[in-house]
Amino acid sequence: MRQNRVTLLEKIGFGMGDAGCNMSFAAVVMYLSYFYTDIYGLSPALVGVIFITMRVIDAITDPIMGFVADRTRTRWGKYRPYLLWVPIPLAISIFLLFTTPNWSDGAKVVYAFATYFLMSVLYTSVSIPYCSLGGVVTDDHKARVSFQSWRFFFAGVAYLILTASLLPLVELLGGGNEARGFQLTMGLMGIIALFMFGFCFATTRERVEPISEERKPLKQSLKALVKNERWLIILGITFLQATQFFLRQGASIYFATYVMMLSAGGISFFITAAIVGKMIGALISPWFTSRFSKTHVYMSTSLIITAGSIGLFFMPFEQMMITTLAFALVNLINGIGTPISWSMMADAEDYGEWKTGERNTGMAFSGNLFFLKVGLAVAGGLIGMMLAIGGYEAGVEAQSASAVLAITLMMTLIPALITLALAGAVWRFRLDDTRMDAIRTDLETRRSGGNASSMDAEAFPTGNMAPRPG
Incomplete structure (x- = not known):
């Protein structure tokens, strides 16, 4: 039986989820290096070490999070609940990430590692379930392109918001204090992302069920x-x-x-x-x-x-x-x-x-x-x-x-x-x-x-580029 049709509201809601991802992670990608070197006071070499270290940690945390999400069982599904639970601590972690404590140099380095680690793990905990949601909203491979297109449209909207407003907000909210301005501005972006994730949770549904729910190691x-x-x-x-x-x-x-x-x-x-x-x-x-x-x-x-x-x-x-x-x-x-x-x-x-x-x-x-x-x-x-x-x-x-x-x-x-x-x-x-x-x-x-067919995927006809009727 074919899965239910994906509505326009659901496509917009799914797209808002990626807007939430970009209001958090894209802001970090675009501005954290500058914040660390020019405001927080870290050397470029140390900033590079922090970034590389987090990518190594991602190699461990990403598959673990995917494994956990696949085995989550709630009345809302496997992946949608993380759009409800995780954005709140994620918003707090972004605020902390762009906070400059008045500590010694060594303590500030430890704080930078700790807050970036916290933000990375929380972002992983929401981004992987969100991306996985794109695989279970529908089993129609053509409809998947349609709702993924809305995703990247709203990701662009988030980028436009960031490029147009972030630095002016830093100046406005900081009143000349860039450290304070980045802290408050990024906290605001985290709150905006929280509501975007919430809208995504409220408007999307998981429809594709696996053949087997056996929990394997x-x-x-x-x-x-x-x-x-x-x-x-x-x-x-x-x-x-x-x-x-x-x-x-x-x-x-x-x-x-x-x-x-x-x-x-x-x-x-x-x-x-x-x-x-x-x-x-x-x-x-x-x-x-x-x-x-x-x-x-x-x-x-x-x-x-x-x-x-x-x-x-x-x-x-x-x-x-x-x-x-x-x-x-x-x-x-x-x-x-x-x-x-x-x-x-x-x-x-x-x-x-x-x-x-x-x-x-x-x-x-x-x-x-x-x-x-x-x-x-x-x-x-x-x-x-x-x-x-x-x-x-x-x-x-x-x-x-x-x-x-x-x-x-x-x-x-x-x-x-x-x-x-x-x-x-x-x-x-x-x-x-x-x-x-x-x-x-x-x-x-x-x-x-029913019984599985004995078809061979490699033997399928390749199709052609001829336009389809209608």
Whole structure:
């Protein structure tokens, strides 16, 4: 029996959950490094140690949280309860994270490690259940693209709120005291995120039930995941998608400042245009996937981004509007593919359940989130490495030719190479709409107590790009 139709309100509610994630974690990604070095008083090297340490801890906490979420049993489901329980302590942890205690240097270092650890664990405790919710709202692989598109639209809304209001709020609430301003502003962002998570909890439902509810040990569940080769491919897709996106976004402020030579207003316009482009792309993604196989759409967008990134390298950078429009279009195409990549994560889990008889949605999504964080870390490392190779000098009005070239490469040819590899990984995924329809039908038969078919997923017809009727 087909699952209930996902309503527009539920799509908006699901999207608000990612807005809540970005009002907390994205704010940390965007501003914590500056806060630590320029306000809190830590050295850049120590800040790097803190960030790397947390990624190592994520490698442990992410799969544990996925394992716990998969085995949660409440009247609200497995994953939704965490959107109700965790955001309150998460908001408190963000307030504490951006608090500057009047302590000794050693005590402040311990406090920084402790508060970042607390925030990271709490964010993991809400983000993994939230992402897992995207795999159980519906079993319709086409509808998944639609509600994932709303997710990334509202993520863009959160980014716009942060970029437009955070620093002015720091000045307003701090009254000249940046430490106090960041503390109060980030506390406010945590409270806003709390209500966003609450709206997501209230408007969404979990509909997809696993074939078996048998609670297996962590080691056995991990073995079942590793047997799912589509999940392993998705990990690679997630890593490549995150790396190319965060590399380009991280380099954009350097590009606007030192290559395009824009003023503060021009820089803001350039970055905002990119965010809006990605939001539009996310919203129109379902239009394409309703007419063509989503894996074909995703592979096509990856190839277009590759070509667009190469083309951007040859743009007349002194022409602000032309270059800004080109960058916004690259982000728009990227926005079309992003909801598809997250819907494919749920498809890979459907395939895994079909193949092994075991569903581990939380653990599967925890792996994807970890590889996304690895992509973020690699992108940050690439930016630092390229700036060093190019001889970048902070605070100067104009950079050397080698530094300008390094910055330009991070915006253009390097993301192009990564996105070309992404297109190849999508081609290897092979779970197109025809295959997913067959898997979905077979899983429904099993859930209703019927006999599983002996179909071979690899032998499914590949489908084509012909538009579907209606």
